[in-house]
Amino acid sequence: MTMTWSRLMSAASATYGGYALSTPRHLGRFLTDDRKSQGDYDLLARTYGARDLAISAVGLLGRSERSVTAAMLIRVACDVSDGLLLAPQTKDEETRAQVLAITFGWAGLNLLALARDRRVAKKRKRALTPQ
Numbered sequence: 001m002t003m004t005w006s007r008l009m010s011a012a013s014a015t016y017g018g019y020a021l022s023t024p025r026h027l028g029r030f031l032t033d034d035r036k037s038q039g040d041y042d043l044l045a046r047t048y049g050a051r052d053l054a055i056s057a058v059g060l061l062g063r064s065e066r067s068v069t070a071a072m073l074i075r076v077a078c079d080v081s082d083g084l085l086l087a088p089q090t091k092d093e094e095t096r097a098q099v100l101a102i103t104f105g106w107a108g109l110n111l112l113a114l115a116r117d118r119r120v121a122k123k124r125k126r127a128l129t130p131q
Contacts, residue, residue, distance in 0.1 A: 003117040005113035005117050009110050017051070017052030020045045024041070024043075027042075027045040030099075031095065059075070076107045079103045083099060083107075
């Protein structure tokens with residue numbers, strides 16, 4: 001199996017996707033203390049869940065490095081956009097910082113995993129190329 005770290009991150013993201021679908025209120029509870037407003041984030045959380053499962057499926061089941069790479073780059077773009085869109089919706093500065101740390105941190109971990117996998121693939125190709 002190739003792209004081991006990217007596939008591992010995709011599995012972790014799929015786990016969050018399942019959680020977001022099964023417990024969508026987690027997002028509203030995190031972003032606001034107003035119980036009436038918490039439900040307003042349920043649909044968004046479900047959307048994140050479905051999106052993460054779809055992207056993770058490509059990351060996990062993709063048969064080529066290109067498809068796994070595409071899934072990883074899409075995930076990074078989604079995580080960054082999630083942070084930029086959710087941060088202004090938070091209840092306070094501490095929560096805003098946490099939202100940005102989680103979303104940008106997850107994007108960074110995905111980039112690191114992808115970079116590692118691409119380095120390994122490049123070394124493997126060099127080793128297989130006749131000199």
